[in-house]
Amino acid sequence: MFLSKSSFTNKLCFKAKQFKQPISTNLRSPSKPFLVSQTDQNLLNYCIKQSSPQPEYLQAIYNKTFDTLPNAHNMISPLQGILLSMLVSLFKPTTTLELGCYVGYSALCIAHGLNNSLLNNGAHIWTCEVNENIAKVAEENIQNSNYKNNITILKKSAMQVLQEWDSNKKIDFAFIDANKSGYLDYFNVILERNLLHQDGFIIADNTCFRAQVHQLDPTCSDLPIKQVQNNSNTTKNNSKVALHIYNFNNFVSNHPKVEQLLLPIFDGFTIIKLKN
Numbered sequence: 640m641f642l643s644k645s646s647f648t649n650k651l652c653f654k655a656k657q658f659k660q661p662i663s664t665n666l667r668s669p670s671k672p673f674l675v676s677q678t679d680q681n682l683l684n685y686c687i688k689q690s691s692p693q694p695e696y697l698q699a700i701y702n703k704t705f706d707t708l709p710n711a712h713n714m715i716s717p718l719q720g721i722l723l724s725m726l727v728s729l730f731k732p733t734t735t736l737e738l739g740c741y742v743g744y745s746a747l748c749i750a751h752g753l754n755n756s757l758l759n760n761g762a763h764i765w766t767c768e769v770n771e772n773i774a775k776v777a778e779e780n781i782q783n784s785n786y787k788n789n790i791t792i793l794k795k796s797a798m799q800v801l802q803e804w805d806s807n808k809k810i811d812f813a814f815i816d817a818n819k820s821g822y823l824d825y826f827n828v829i830l831e832r833n834l835l836h837q838d839g840f841i842i843a844d845n846t847c848f849r850a851q852v853h854q855l856d857p858t859c860s861d862l863p864i865k866q867v868q869n870n871s872n873t874t875k876n877n878s879k880v881a882l883h884i885y886n887f888n889n890f891v892s893n894h895p896k897v898e899q900l901l902l903p904i905f906d907g908f909t910i911i912k913l914k915n
């Protein structure tokens with residue numbers, strides 16, 4: 640039951656590979672000190688090269704989104720997509736809830752990882768999206784896939800979906816990838832309403848948000864907190880997002896009912912499970 644997104648550089652590496660183009664550093668977003676972009680790009684290329692490739696239809700959706708939509712960096716990276724597919728193929732969730740659909744790329748990566756027997760026996764992915772125009776694109780992508788019977792887009796806010804979710808229908812895998820300001824509340828509702836299956840998992844993406852979140856923790860930062868907040872490389876909005884994620888991470892790590900692992904990969908992602 641599980642996982643998430645990453646760095647723009649990572650995506651570009653993947654795109655470059657698909658089209659056999661050199662990786663253009665000019666294309667790199669100026670404001671993206673993401674985790675992976677700080678590592679050796681050759682190493683990243685090597686990892687992509689040595690990983691099983693995604694099927695072409697997923698690559699095509701990914702590339703088309705980059706070519707046609709302004710916020711394509713919202714998507715998880717292809718390498719993360721492969722990770723999601725791999726994880727669900729291992730853990731076989733039958734009920735998946737994704738918060739934050741965008742164009743359906745990650746939902747399709749999850750569906751791709753489920754085996755046919757699960758897909759034919761009711762495995763389902765519910766994914767929600769508040770932006771109606773984006774939801775239309777997602778609908779088109781899903782309708783054109785082999786998974787139209789296995790993925791449902793709920794055009795509602797993540798909070799509404801969670802509040803209306805039937806608590807008898809336990810979630811095996813919850814992927815949190817919507818607005819970062821809502822992460823803490825989404826997690827809290829899942830726990831308070833007891834929506835997660837005892838053996839289920841939650842994965843939250845972007846939990847190191849642009850390598851800014853840890854800098855808010857005085858024990859893990861070299862910078863005085865004021866300097867972090869006034870950092871000229873950090874926009875006000877990004878600082879707010881980092882603070883939301885900081886509070887979310889603290890809330891999760893202090894929660895008595897869960898165990899969690901925050902991995903410093905991609906843009907940071909956290910795997911959470913209920914304690915045994």
Ligand SMILES: C[S@@+](CC[C@H](N)C(=O)[O-])C[C@H]1O[C@@H](n2cnc3c(N)ncnc32)[C@H](O)[C@@H]1O
Nearest residue numbers: 713714715739740741744745769796797817818
């Ligand atoms: C990071 S993107 C999701 C990317 C997607 N998981 C993927 O990797 O392909 C976040 C999406 O959540 C949507 N969103 C933002 N706030 C939301 C909310 N309160 N409820 C549901 N969706 C929301 C945004 O419109 C955006 O499309």
